[in-house]
Amino acid sequence: MRQPAHGGNLAxxxxxxxxxxxxxxxxxxxxxxxxxxxxxxxxxxxxxxNLKHYPDPNYSELRLALSHFHQLPPEWILxxxxxxxxxxxxxxxxxQLAATILITPAFGDYYRTLAAYNANVLEYPLSLxxxxxxxxxxxxxxxxxxxxxLVIDKxxxxxxxxxxxxxxxNPTGKLFSRESILPYLEQFALVVVDEAFMDFVLPxxxxxxxxxxxxxxxxxxxxxxxxxxxxxxxRLGYAIAHPDCLAKWQLWRDPWPVNTLAAAAAIAALxxxxxxxxxxxxxxxxxxxxFQGLNEIPGLQPQASAANFLLVESQESxxxxxxxxxKYHQILIRDCLSFKELGDRFFRVAVREESDNQRLLTALKEx
Numbered sequence: 001m002r003q004p005a006h007g008g009n010l011a012x013x014x015x016x017x018x019x020x021x022x023x024x025x026x027x028x029x030x031x032x033x034x035x036x037x038x039x040x041x042x043x044x045x046x047x048x049x050n051l052k053h054y055p056d057p058n059y060s061e062l063r064l065a066l067s068h069f070h071q072l073p074p075e076w077i078l079x080x081x082x083x084x085x086x087x088x089x090x091x092x093x094x095x096q097l098a099a100t101i102l103i104t105p106a107f108g109d110y111y112r113t114l115a116a117y118n119a120n121v122l123e124y125p126l127s128l129x130x131x132x133x134x135x136x137x138x139x140x141x142x143x144x145x146x147x148x149x150l151v152i153d154k155x156x157x158x159x160x161x162x163x164x165x166x167x168x169x170n171p172t173g174k175l176f177s178r179e180s181i182l183p184y185l186e187q188f189a190l191v192v193v194d195e196a197f198m199d200f201v202l203p204x205x206x207x208x209x210x211x212x213x214x215x216x217x218x219x220x221x222x223x224x225x226x227x228x229x230x231x232x233x234x235r236l237g238y239a240i241a242h243p244d245c246l247a248k249w250q251l252w253r254d255p256w257p258v259n260t261l262a263a264a265a266a267i268a269a270l271x272x273x274x275x276x277x278x279x280x281x282x283x284x285x286x287x288x289x290x291f292q293g294l295n296e297i298p299g300l301q302p303q304a305s306a307a308n309f310l311l312v313e314s315q316e317s318x319x320x321x322x323x324x325x326x327k328y329h330q331i332l333i334r335d336c337l338s339f340k341e342l343g344d345r346f347f348r349v350a351v352r353e354e355s356d357n358q359r360l361l362t363a364l365k366e367x
Contacts, residue, residue, distance in 0.1 A: 009028075010022075010024050010026060010332070013026070013028075013326055013332040016323065016326045016327065017326040017327055017330050018327070019330055023330050024326075024330055024331070024332050025329075025330060025331045025332070025352075025356060025359060025360070026332050026350075027331060027332060027333050027334070027349040027350050027352065027356075027360055028332045028333055028334035028348075028349075028350070029232065029334075029350060030170075030197070030227060030307065030308050030309040030348075030350045031226070031227055031230050031232055031350065032200075032227065032228055032229070032230045032279060032308060033230070033350075033352045033353050033356065034230065034275070034278060034279055034282060034353075035228075035229050035230030035231070035275065036229055036230045036231055036265070036269075037229060037268070037269060037272045037275040039268045039269070039271070039272045039275070040229060040231065040265045040268045040269050040272070042268070043264040043265055043267065043268035044261045044264060044265050046264065047260050047261055047264040048261075050260050051260060051261075053260070054256060055256050055258060055259060055260045055263060056263075057255055057256060059079050059258060059263060060074070061263070061267060062079050062258070062263045062266055062267055063075075063077050063079065065266065065267040065270050065271070066079070066238060066266075066270065068270075069270045070210050070240065072210070072213070072214070072240065073243075075243040075246070076213065076214065076240055076241065076242070076243060076246070077238055077239070077240055077246075078238060078239045078240075078241070078246040078249060078250065079236070079237075079238045079257075079258045079263070079266070080236075080237050080238060080239065080257055080258065081235045081236070081237075081257040081258060081262075082224070082226065082235035082236060082237045083194065083196055083222045083223065083224045083237030083238075083239075084109055084235075084237070085235075085237070085253070085257055086222055086237055086238070086239045086249075087109055087110070087113050087194070087222065088113045088116065089239075089249040089252055089253060090113065090164075090192055090220060090222075090239075090249075091112075091113030091114050091116055091117050091119060092117050092252065093162075093190065093245075093249075094114060094117075094119050094162040094164065094190060094192070095114065095117030095118060095119035097119075097160060097161055097162045097189055097190060098120065098160040098161050099119075099120040099121065099122050099160075099161045099162070100114055100119050100120065100121055100122070100161065100162040100163070100164055101122045101123075101124055101158075101161060101162070101163045101164070101188075102114075102121055102122070102123050102124070102164055102165075103124060103125075103126060103164075103165040103169070104123045104124065104125045104126070104339075104341055105125070105126075105171060105172070105336075105339035105340075105341040105342055106123070106164075106166075106339075107166060107170050107171075107194070108338045108339075110164055114164075122161070125341060126169075126172070126174075158187045158188050158189075159187070159188070159189060160189055161188055161189060162188060162189060162190040162191070162192065163184050163188045163190070163191045163192070164192045164194070165181075165192075165193060165194070166193070166194035166195070166196060166197075167181070167193055167194070167195055167198065167207065167209075168197045168198065168200075168201065168305070168306045168307040170196070170197065170307070170309075171309070171311050171334075171336060171339060171342070171346075171348050172303055172305070172311050173303060173304070173305025173306055173307045173309060173310065173311060174305075174306065175201060175205070175207055175306035175307075176207060177207050178207040178208070178209060178212075181193065181209060182209075182212070185216045185218060185219055188218065189218060190218050190220070191216075191218060191219050191220070192220045192221075192222065193209050193219070193220070193221050193222070194222045195208055195209075195210075195221055195222060195223050196222065196223065196224040196227060196237075197227060197306075197307040197308065197309075198223070199223075199227070199228035199276075199279075200227075200228060200279070200283055200306075200307050200308045201306055201307075202280050202284070203280070205306070208221070209221050210223075210240055213240050213241065217242045217244075217245075219241065220239060220240070220241040220245070221239070221240040221241070222237065222238075222239055222240075223237060223238055223239075223240070224236075224237040225237065225238075225265075225266050225269055225270075227308070228279065229265075229269045229275070231262075231265060231269070234259075234261065234262040234265055235262060236258060236262045236263075236265070236266050282353075283308055283351060286351050286352070286353065286354060286357060287305065287308070287310070287351045289354060289357055289358075290302075290310060290349070290351055290352075290357045290360075290361070291304070291305075291310060293357065293358070293361040294310065294312055294349075294361070294364070297361070297364055297365055299314060299315040299316060300312055300313070300314055300315075300364070301313040301314075308350060308351045309348055309349060309350050309351060310348065310349055310351065311336075311342075311346060311347075311348050312346065312347050312348070312349065313345060313346050314345055314346065314347060315345075317344050317345075318333075318335050318336065318344055318345060318346060318347040319335050319337060319344050321333070321347065321364075321367055322335050322347065324367045325363055325364075325367060328363075328366075328367070329359075329363040329366075329367075331359070331360055331363050333347045333348070333349050333360075334347060334348040334349065334350075335347055336348060
């Protein structure tokens with residue numbers, strides 16, 4: 001079976017481990033272990049009788065719930081079949097520009113959607129000085145604040161180009177400050193910020209660009225409901241951008257991209273403030289426990305993260321380590337072979353509950 005490019009491929013992991021998929025302890029997919037919330041399950045069950053009807057093609061209730069959640073007019077929000085579907089629409093938009101700049105290492109789906117439309121891609125890695133004219137991204141994790149430098153060749157024009165980045169950054173977990181991204185909105189034709197993991201950042205530390213989206217016609221913010229609420233199987237995300245842009249994308253895609261159950265689940269999730277508070281209370285200590293445990297294992301160096309995952313540098317082959325953990329412990333970690341800048345010396349692990357984290361740490365010490 002082919003090596004997966006994404007985390008969460010339990011069929012592949014189970015085949016390698018020689019066990020049923022539900023026996024795998026999955027650290028490869030960065031999904032909250034706390035959900036789905038009971039309120040979401042109840043909402044899904046309440047809509048079973050409506051499966052005989054088509055969904056509302058305008059998703060009026062869902063867009064209204066999202067508009068209340070973000071304090072934006074509904075016409076600025078476009079729900080999608082996961083943020084991946086919306087990313088595909090954005091790829092078509094970006095391909096019409098002279099080039100798209102990617103901050104690397106970059107999420108593999110960015111390459112997929114840009115390649116699908118033959119977009120010109122320019123890669124600029126974090127912390128690599130390669131020219132004379134610099135763009136600077138600052139990031140903050142917890143109370144610590146540092147600066148991350150991105151440099152573009154001196155003669156490079158940006159007014160005819162797009163910029164695509166995620167915040168918090170995947171796979172490093174770095175959280176870029178809002179203020180460090182804002183200048184790019186004056187410099188690029190289109191700026192797309194994928195905030196798939198922003199929900200995990202504590203409210204007093206989050207750096208979302210949603211509060212300024214109405215000020216910039218060239219800004220697109222992508223959000224996902226599947227990771228924070230543990231709903232990857234339902235596929236639900238949304239884009240926030242100028243209504244003219246969203247109306248154009250609507251014409252490009254198939255009808256009814258969001259199913260009835262996913263729409264109901266999203267509305268319930270957004271209203272579940274108790275679950276949101278529970279998640280924010282769980283994540284920092286669980287992440288710290290995992291970070292400290294990894295840091296104490298010889299040969300491993302975890303990176304500080306603002307998200308619900310940790311990137312770990314290893315002195316040994318991580319693809320070999322992945323196979324050892326599967327065969328002897330039924331634990332799946334995310335290798336970073338799909339991130340060409342990282343290769344076989346890094347792996348990524350989701351933050352799970354304390355007992356699961358400890359099981360991973362014990363297995364790593366024995367491997």
